[in-house]
Amino acid sequence: MDSLAILALAIILCLSYFTITKTLRRSQSDNQPRYPPEPTSRWPVIGHLPVLAGPELPHRALAALADKYGAVFSLRLGINRVLVVSSSEIAKELFTTNDTAVISRPAVTASKLFSYNFAMFGLGPYGDYWREMRKITMIELLSSRRMELLRRFRESEVRKSINHLFKVIGDNPEIDLKKWIELFHYMGMFVVGDALPFLGWMDIGGHQKEMKRAFRELDGYLQEWLIEHKKNRAEKTEHDFMDVLLSVLDGESLHGYDSDTIIKATSLGKSGDRRGHREVSLPAINRQRDDEDVPAGTSVGGAGVR
Structure with missing residues (x-):
């Protein structure tokens, strides 16, 4: 009798186990997205x-x-x-x-690095920081009035960029466009670590090393440009893209990003890869501008062709 009771109990437990397991699997399957x-x-x-x-x-x-x-x-x-x-x-x-x-962009290696860890809100995840920076950009930087004020600066930048391009062509008909659009080249590059994160530490192909080198160079130009704007801010009568950001942020942090990082990231996202050729730096571009067309130290608020 005891043996029969134990056998019956074992059968009941087995049936209960399979029933519960099947129910849980069905529930998980129903809750998973299609x-x-x-x-x-x-x-x-x-x-x-x-x-x-x-x-x-x-x-x-x-x-x-x-x-x-x-x-x-x-x-x-x-x-x-x-x-x-x-x-x-x-x-x-x-x-x-x-x-x-x-609306969120993939968190790939190039985006994270060149956007200052997604301080460039256009490449970052959708959230409070994205919404606040979009509001600042649309109201303070991309409004019709602001774009009209910066119109002649953009025209001057395009004209000077074309003149510089013609000069380069005259000196050397064969132009390596990768040097002119290096940032965009890296943004479209396939990095093994993006698809297989567990292999990211190996840096297969050396792409991450090249990106970090290019970012340090670019950040150096942007930092020098920012320091120049802070230094000349009180003396300037016309305010550009970076001056507006300095005024709006006023040294305050925003959702974990300090103001300098936000300004550099947003300026980079607004103007594209301003370095152009590696031999041309941002401060050099500012100093080369014609005083009659663009006041010294004034940057372009629109997207340039560099």
């Missing part, structure tokens, strides 16, 4: 990276996948899940009705 279809050609660890690294151009490879899996599908780039949208109607809805879902 992802778009994913190609079956996923490799372990590296995901669908071979699909984009194959002989076919990436946009053609994605178009072929869209024909097979539909206008919306997902890929795995290393450990990162990527949503691919090939329909203009869906993309429009995504960036209007559901814009807050996609």
Whole structure:
């Protein structure tokens, strides 16, 4: 009798275990988000990276996948899940009705480094800092009145940039554009650590080392530019992009970022890679400006072509 009781108890416990386990799995499955279809050609660890690294151009490879899996599908780039949208109607809805879902940018190595750890709000995650900096930028820096005040500065910058480009072409017809758009070159560079973070410390290809070197050079120019603006701030009658930021922030920190970092990051995001060629520095550009067109020490508030 005791043996039968023990056997019955064991059967009951086993049935209870399997019932509870099945219920929990079903509950977890129901709570998990439903992802778009994913190609079956996923490799372990590296995901669908071979699909984009194959002989076919990436946009053609994605178009072929869209024909097979539909206008919306997902890929795995290393450990990162990527949503691919090939329909203009869906993309429009995504960036209007559901814009807050996609407004954040990927936290890749280049973005984190060149944005001063996402102090450049356009490359940072959506949140309180993003909203506050966007408000400051739209009201204080990109308003119609401010853009009109800085119009002649932008025109002068474009003119001088074109003149400098013609001079460089005259000296050397073969121009390495990577030196002119080095920042954008790094921003579009594939870094193994972005797809496979556990390999980031190895710096395969040496890309992170090159990025850090370029960032130190760029930060040096921006820091010198900022010091020059602080020094001449009281004497200037016309205020540029950086002067406005100095006045608005007034030395105050914002969501963990000090004012100097915010100013340098926002100025970089506003004007692009102002270094241009490695031999041209920001202070040198300021000193080269024509006093009749642009007052000394005045920077351009609009996006230049450098």
